[in-house]
Amino acid sequence: MHLSSLLEIAADALGDRVAVSARGDGALTYADLLARAEAASRHVQHAGVGRLVAVDVNSEAVPIGLFAAALAGIPYVPVNYRLADAQLVAILTRAAPGLAVVEPSVPGRLGPGIDGLVLLSRDEFLQVDGPAAPSRGEGDAEDPAVLLFTSGTTGEPKAAVLRHRHLTSYVLETVEFLGAGPDEATLVCVPPYHIAGIAAVLTSVWAGRRLVYLPHFSAAEWVDLAVAEAVTHAMVVPTMLGRILEVLRERDEKLPALRHLSYGGGRMPIALVEEALGLLPHVGLVNAYGLTETSSTIAVLGPDDHRDAIASSDPDVRMRLGSVGRPLPNLEVEVRDPLGAALPPGTHGEIWVRGEQVSGEYLGRAATLSPDGWLATNDGGWLDAEGFLFVEGRLDDVIVRGGENLSPGEIEDVLLQHPAVADCAVVGVPDDQWGEAVAAVVVLADGAGADAGTLQGWVAERLRSTRSPQRIEFRAELPYSETGKLLRRVLKAELCAEPEASHQGPPSGS
């Protein structure tokens, strides 16, 4: 199926329902959204450009642009406008030729400009139209629908290719057509260049759920907007949830309209999930795990799973609060050893996935799927006996200490259980004796105190002593990307460059 069919069918069924709440000049119904996307697609077709690029914050121009590109039969290419200038130029050079909808600061940052890239402001884009073009028919589901550039800090920028069939397969398999009631609204605060930002447009349109956009994330504005728009559904990344809960506590705000709060895009501390469950008992929490290359979610821990886990006295069931739930029914997920052989439940390995929504394709690169359609995610993890999936983080982040593989996530979880620890990150640093040593960077809770020795002892008591951080540094905050991913490579580079300020000696035993 083609993305344009999603909107055409929804507009046929729900023409008068509000599709997007836009500030200022009012809301767009499904019929309006289709009409605006068609007008923009006529302009794009008339201009004869090959790609529609968006270097902008969230607004109604995102769904209009996404569907305009689909109707014109060209890919939509959302790019992070906050990238460093050199990186932005590199990515836009690869994205060109095309038409780019840009945030006001962008043109001045591109030097002499990008060959073949025509720039439009968002206001200009929202006004464009063009002469009627000949009908394209149904549209080819094989065409690339969206290109998402990874913001990798090294090497050439890499663009994941998501074809119409990948994205629509995800929508058709996971969302009930018109499944949303007329009062439902979803608050989108993840940026458009994040796969969850794209998926939110498609799944909301297909469900008939109103889109409400927050241009820049701030916890206070998120709460304001959630209250003002009576938001029923929202998706946040882990770093956002902590700040939102803080604001809710300060204001004693319960968000009575909210029904579903989904989180994903990084590791969520269990303590934060428990806090959210306590603070918002009427809200169903949803943990979603997915990759850009899999057209968003591939496993879900639903509201009932959360409630069952927290109510259980069985440690194996309770532990599922830290899992990403079960794979979607239309997908296959396996945990495999380094040679690619499937592993039994309870055994750690690499997570592999197969299904119609799985692309695993990058622009200008050889296919990464195995001949029988499996994608190796480069995420480590394991499945429990009931099929719940636990994700331990990127395999590249695994610390190899004296031949033993240590998962940073496991050590971070234990550190976070210490009352004095507000946030932490564990990375491997080079070590003459062990090859790699465990290093932890800790952010202490307000007013709390704990020294390195105390925290080393805390980990050693709960895990094996080999997992206790050999080195602990204290910081005021940790580096995160805008989409909430902990920047381990940045921390690792900093630790390798710095003298060991808080070195407390190796843990006893090994």
Place this chain on the structure above:
Amino acid sequence: MDLKPGSRWASQVCDTEIVVVRAASAGVSLECGGQAMVPVGGDRAPGATPDPAFAAGSPIGKRFADPASGLEILVTKAGAGSLAIGGVAIPLKEAKPLPSSD
């Protein structure tokens, strides 16, 4: 008829429209209200009404799946006719909705 995934079809005898979610393993004839369906926007037989044997109705948003051929379709516009393959009604597919995650 080429029932490609994503292709949209209309009834000739009522308002029903469907989209193909999953293709059939072999060629089948998809009918609504007892008459072959036609591409959305295509010519339809004038003045025809649903065969009373196929007039149970097609509710919007419901999925129908043919276990024999694997064809799966979704009703995108409701109508008075009901769906069949070669004169055999297609069973309704009950799908458990997943929690919204985006």
